[in-house]
Amino acid sequence: MENMTNIDIAQKGRVTQKWLNRQRGFTLIELLIVVLFIGTFVGIMWNRQSAPTEGQRQSQWSTDLMAIVGGTRKKFIGASTTGAAGTDITSQLVGAGVFPGDMAPSAGGPFNPWNGAVNVLAAVTSFQVKSTAMSMQGCIDAVIEDTSDAADIGLTNISINGTSVPVTAQIGLGVAQPDCNGAGDTNTLIYTFNMR
Numbered sequence: 001m002e003n004m005t006n007i008d009i010a011q012k013g014r015v016t017q018k019w020l021n022r023q024r025g026f027t028l029i030e031l032l033i034v035v036l037f038i039g040t041f042v043g044i045m046w047n048r049q050s051a052p053t054e055g056q057r058q059s060q061w062s063t064d065l066m067a068i069v070g071g072t073r074k075k076f077i078g079a080s081t082t083g084a085a086g087t088d089i090t091s092q093l094v095g096a097g098v099f100p101g102d103m104a105p106s107a108g109g110p111f112n113p114w115n116g117a118v119n120v121l122a123a124v125t126s127f128q129v130k131s132t133a134m135s136m137q138g139c140i141d142a143v144i145e146d147t148s149d150a151a152d153i154g155l156t157n158i159s160i161n162g163t164s165v166p167v168t169a170q171i172g173l174g175v176a177q178p179d180c181n182g183a184g185d186t187n188t189l190i191y192t193f194n195m196r
Contacts, residue, residue, distance in 0.1 A: 065146060065191070067098075083122030090110070116134060126195060133186065
């Protein structure tokens with residue numbers, strides 16, 4: 001009986017040893033599933049981190065707008081006019097290097113951070129900056145930010161989707177929100193600046 005037990009134990013030991021040999025690592029399928037899961041997770045997080053937020057877009061637009069305004073004034077310093085009212089002077093300003101590089105003026109632009117067109121129009125002794133395809137929130141934030149105390153004092157008027165709003169003080173949410181009502185990215189702002 002003792003021999004029988006030793007044989008059973010020996011056989012069980014071999015079975016256990018064979019089972020352990022087979023279970024030392026992950027199978028190729030298990031490894032691929034883990035790598036796929038980690039890759040998907042990293043990809044989702046990368047997209048979230050790299051996509052600009054609405055606040056970042058609006059902040060970039062305000063910075064770009066001030067660069068356009070300053071560059072346009074510099075280009076026409078000492079001139080009595082920017083041109084006939086409504087004349088598109090965008091290409092003239094692109095050639096003069098007025099637009100910031102992030103607006104991609106050489107790639108068919110210039111474009112705002114929402115990928116809408118930006119144009120500068122002559123208005124005799126003033127000029128207008130037109131920005132199209134802005135999101136509703138971007139439009140609201142831009143109107144409020146660009147008319148704040150820190151805004152350019154030469155800003156005299158903003159047309160929000162065709163509604164003209166004189167700028168005598170900061171425009172608040174009560175005015176900006178109803179006027180920035182374009183669905184999706186369809187809002188258009190036209191800023192009028194004095195040459196100063």
